[in-house]
Amino acid sequence: MAAVCLLLLLLPLISAQTYHWGPCPSPPVQPGFNLQQYLGRWYEIERLPASFERGKCIEANYAVRSDGTIQVLNSGFHKDKVRTAEGTAIVLDPREAAKLGVGFSYFAPYGTYWVLTTDYTSMSVVYSCTDVLRLFHIDYAWILGRSRFLPQETVRHAKELLVKEGIDIFRMKATDQTGCKDN
Template sequence: MGFNPCAPPEGTMSAVYLLLLLLPLISAQTYHWGPCPTPKVQPSFNLQQYLGRWYEIEKLPASFERGKCIEANYAVRRDGTIRVLNSQFYKNKTRVAEGTAVIHDMRDPAKFGVSFSYFTPYSPYWVLTTDYTSVAVVYSCTDIFRIFHIDYAWILGRSRFLPYETVSYAKELLINEGIDLFRMKATDQRGCKDN
């Protein structure tokens, strides 16, 4: 077979085909060209103080979060893994998903891996900042061959509503770390029932 100057470089077509296959999934996410940013995480992170219930205040779009009253509850299991219990009210029903989080390197405890299935790899879950009692800012990013990345960001609160200044501070932190918040939107926490 001869050289074709119009043909794309080897490997490019596979990446294009993969991108086309992933487009339906990606359309409900936030994606950008290039590799993931590497934001700084919470220094001296204390897992015990972070455990418990957090309410989602704002987020970048995620296909698995389409409802309202979204919250996450973290607890340590006997085996040392972290139980992640996410819930949301969607299509007139409370839907719950249970996952597992692990800290891969105890020297960097603010960086978790989270999985909601035995069949999926652990996704990054990085706590960029938290005061443990009112607000937390969390980021996750997955590189696809360093061609593009899919990222998620969450502003969480210990209560369903946070002051405007607190949310602005959280957004500014994300922007300063190179994270694009153009598609970030508030989560509806009105009329939610507390368990």
């Protein structure tokens, strides 16, 4: 009964997400991930739907804080103004540095942020998954670029990687990066 109640409470959030039955998949991540090279500004090129993301000109900035954690500063333009969200990322296991935990609230556990592939200078593919009682999972995926626009062949390659790892990209959509200024 508790699982049914939880499911009913989550339905409004789930409708704006990409969800599937069963536990989260575990795709391989970037081997030898170098966090220092990954830091800096990334622009969102495409993403799976996420209830916490709306608008255009979406970008993320990553920087190391004095305490060793990573500042995550997401921004985008929505309803005629720049909206920002600041969070914290940590490397969960130094042996798999491409598997980060990201949180935007002190009261919520870290969510997964797995860098599946990156060349550090032009593109990155990131995957995240939230497992709900191992009954179903909610997928998030992003194709990021160091510039606001990537060549179509690069985007196609990123999508092929996600599909190869069993991640459903049917609902993936392009982020509007036209007419943007740095946030």
